[in-house]
Structure formats: C-alpha cells, structure tokens
Amino acid sequence: MMHTHRVAVLGGGSFGTVIANLIAGNGHRVCLWLRNDERVGAINRERENAEYLPGYRLHEKLRATTSLEDAVSAIDILFLAVPSASFREVARRLAGLLSPDTLLVSLTKGIEAPGFHLMSEILAQELPDNPCAVLSGPNLAGEIAAGGIAGAVVASRSDAINSTLHDLLHSERFLIYGSGDMYGVELGGALKNVYAILAGLGDALDFGENTSGLLLTRALSEMSRFAVHSGANPMTFLGLAGVGDLFVTCSSPLSRNYRIGQAIGRGQPLAEVLAEMDQVAEGINTLELLKSQAEQRGVPMPLVNGLYDILHHSRPVSELFSDMMSREQAQDVEFVAG
Numbered sequence: 443m444m445h446t447h448r449v450a451v452l453g454g455g456s457f458g459t460v461i462a463n464l465i466a467g468n469g470h471r472v473c474l475w476l477r478n479d480e481r482v483g484a485i486n487r488e489r490e491n492a493e494y495l496p497g498y499r500l501h502e503k504l505r506a507t508t509s510l511e512d513a514v515s516a517i518d519i520l521f522l523a524v525p526s527a528s529f530r531e532v533a534r535r536l537a538g539l540l541s542p543d544t545l546l547v548s549l550t551k552g553i554e555a556p557g558f559h560l561m562s563e564i565l566a567q568e569l570p571d572n573p574c575a576v577l578s579g580p581n582l583a584g585e586i587a588a589g590g591i592a593g594a595v596v597a598s599r600s601d602a603i604n605s606t607l608h609d610l611l612h613s614e615r616f617l618i619y620g621s622g623d624m625y626g627v628e629l630g631g632a633l634k635n636v637y638a639i640l641a642g643l644g645d646a647l648d649f650g651e652n653t654s655g656l657l658l659t660r661a662l663s664e665m666s667r668f669a670v671h672s673g674a675n676p677m678t679f680l681g682l683a684g685v686g687d688l689f690v691t692c693s694s695p696l697s698r699n700y701r702i703g704q705a706i707g708r709g710q711p712l713a714e715v716l717a718e719m720d721q722v723a724e725g726i727n728t729l730e731l732l733k734s735q736a737e738q739r740g741v742p743m744p745l746v747n748g749l750y751d752i753l754h755h756s757r758p759v760s761e762l763f764s765d766m767m768s769r770e771q772a773q774d775v776e777f778v779a780g
C-alpha cells in the first residue's frame with residue numbers, strides 16, 4: 443500500500459503551484475501557502491491559480507491558505523518555492539513551527555546576497571535540526587502544467603531521503619532521479635539562469651545556430667568549472683540539473699531569464715525590463731553575485747564578465763566574443779571539450 447504524506451508548499455507562484463499539484467495528483471494531501479487572501483479564496487473555489495497558471499486544473503487534494511501555521515501543521519514534508527530574495531525571511535518564520543523530522547526541500551534556483559549562500563545553506567542555518575534536500579532540472583512550469591513529460595533530480599545527503607522524494611513526486615509524466623551532490627545540483631539550477639539571459643540576447647540579435655551551439659557549450663564549461671572549483675561533482679553538470687536545465691532555459695521563450703535577454707537584445711533598457719516583470723527571474727541578481735564570487739575564487743568566467751559589461755556598462759554585444767576567443771581562454775578547457 444502507498445505511504446501517504448502530509449505536504450506543504452510555500453510560495454504559490456508558477457513552480458510552487460505545479461509541484462503542489464503534481465504531489466496532490468499522486469494522492470497526497472497538500473497545502474499551498476500564499477500571502478494573498480483573494481487568490482487563496484479563488485484557488486479553493488475555482489481550482490485554478492489564474493494569475494500564474496490560467497487554465498491549469500488543481501487537484502481536489504490541494505488546498506490553499508494564507509496561514510503559515512495552518513499550512514505547516516502536522517506535515518512531514520515541506521517544499522519552499524519562494525524567490526531567493528525572500529527565502530531566508532520565510533525560513534525564519536518557520537522556526538518553532540516544525541517538528542525536527544519534517545523534511546525541507548528547496549525548489550528555488552537562486553543565490554542569496556550577501557554571502558553567496560545557496561538555499562540549502564540558508565535552511566541549515568535557520569532550521570539546523572531539520573533534514574533537507576533540493577530539487578532541480580529542466581522544469582519550465584508552464585510546460586509541466588500543459589501536461590508535458592519532464593524529469594528532475596532530487597539531491598540530499600541520504601539515499602533514504604532521495605527515495606522518499608522519488609516516491610512522492612515520481613509519475614508517468616514526471617521522472618525523478620536521485621543524487622548525492624546537493625551542492626552541484628543546486629548550483630546548476632542557479633547558474634544556468636545567467637546563461638539563459640545571454641541566449642535570449644543572442645536570439646534577439648539573430649545569432650546563428652553555430653554561434654548558439656558555441657555559447658551553450660562554453661556556458662556549460664564555464665558553469666561546471668566554477669561549480670567544481672567550489673566542490674561540486676563534474677558529472678552533475680552532464681545530467682538534468684546541469685546541461686539538461688541549461689539547454690531548456692537557453693532555448694525557450696517560456697523561461698523568464700531568456701525573455702529578459704530577448705528584451706535587452708531588442709534594445710529595451712534593463713531597468714524597464716525588470717519593472718515590467720511580474721514573475722521572478724533570478725539570473726540578474728545571480729549574475730552580479732557570480733561575477734564577484736568568481737573573481738574572489740580566481741575562476742575565469744568570460745561569459746559572465748561579458749554579460750555583466752553588456753548589462754551594466756553598455757558594452758556592445760559584438761565585443762562579447764573578444765574575451766572568450768582570446769587565445770588563453772580558448773585553450774582553457776577543463777571539464778567540457780570546447
């Protein structure tokens with residue numbers, strides 16, 4: 443007989459809603475926590491989160507609430523799907539509300555400033571008694587909501603946790619793989635957002651397929667180099683949380699980060715693009731953090747530096763390749779042939 447769990451998902455945006463609904467569809471009771479009263483009422487009444495995923499039918503086992511206490515009462519697994527900028531604030535509010543057995547799972551693909559903290563590190567700092575895991579992979583929320591098949595990696599320090607999460611999430615349309623490289627899996631999800639901006643920019647400027655292939659390969663090399671230098675397993679970057687997610691976000695207008703790049707490539711100023719975004723795109727903040735962290739750690743990242751200069755110092759895109767193509771950089775091939 444299937445073991446049923448009591449689950450809460452914090453953050454009722456596009457990804458939190460999709461994950462909550464997949465779990466409810468697998469037969470578990472799920473409480474989705476949002477901060478907007480009207481939206482909670484509409485979700486419970488209409489079975490739809492119309493602001494984020496119009497037309498996506500929500501399962502009867504999913505209910506929404508604005509009360510954090512209510513959401514997390516008597517649960518054994520808790521997912522966090524709020525943007526990285528709000529992650530610590532939300533994690534702090536959980537202190538004293540959870541049993542130490544409650545498993546925490548981050549869905550967030552970002553990095554906290556200052557300190558360059560990943561979300562699992564924030565959880566370990568704020569809720570040190572609870573076990574934690576992360577989920578990452580090529581998972582555009584809109585496509586999963588439309589019924590597309592997708593796969594993701596769950597990563598933690600324990601096979602038993604990975605196996606619990608596999609059983610909770612796995613279905614015919616959502617394939618779950620396990621990894622012990624929590625840091626690498628989490629870092630892959632955060633870093634690829636930066637390169638998705640670059641790919642969107644290239645799309646707006648009609649880069650050819652060869653150029654896109656060059657950029658994607660160099661991006662994979664660059665992000666793997668940074669991650670491995672920081673202790674991640676290089677093999678992680680050949681999997682779903684590495685090249686899988688990089689590929690999808692660098693090719694799809696469904697990605698918010700890709701769309702930011704497209705808009706900038708069409709000449710829209712960055713501040714205006716950001717002001718128009720009604721959903722989170724983590725890549726802009728990550729870019730800034732990554733650039734300074736790579737400098738501190740002595741990791742060469744010509745694409746990150748090039749994109750930063752384009753966005754923040756109005757450097758022409760045509761100069762992007764000059765650093766990357768310099769003789770030293772072209773010979774600097776450590777993890778991915780390119």
Ligand SMILES: NC(=O)C1=CN([C@@H]2O[C@H](COP(=O)(O)OP(=O)(O)OC[C@H]3O[C@@H](n4cnc5c(N)ncnc54)[C@H](OP(=O)(O)O)[C@@H]3O)[C@@H](O)[C@H]2O)C=CC1
Nearest residue numbers: 453454455456457458523524528550551581582583721722
């Ligand atoms: N969308 C996707 O395809 C995927 C997204 N992710 C990652 O998931 C994370 C969340 O993204 P996503 O769901 O897409 O983002 P959205 O912008 O769609 O939603 C963010 C949600 O977080 C809520 N929120 C923000 N700040 C707070 C806060 N302080 N307290 C409570 N709730 C808050 C927002 O509430 P409100 O509506 O009230 O503003 C909103 O419901 C990001 O790190 C993203 O990179 C990962 C995989 C796929």
Ligand SMILES: O=C(CO)COP(=O)(O)O
Nearest residue numbers: 579580581582697698699
């Ligand atoms: O992480 C994602 C897909 O895997 C979503 O990317 P965006 O945040 O750019 O929409």
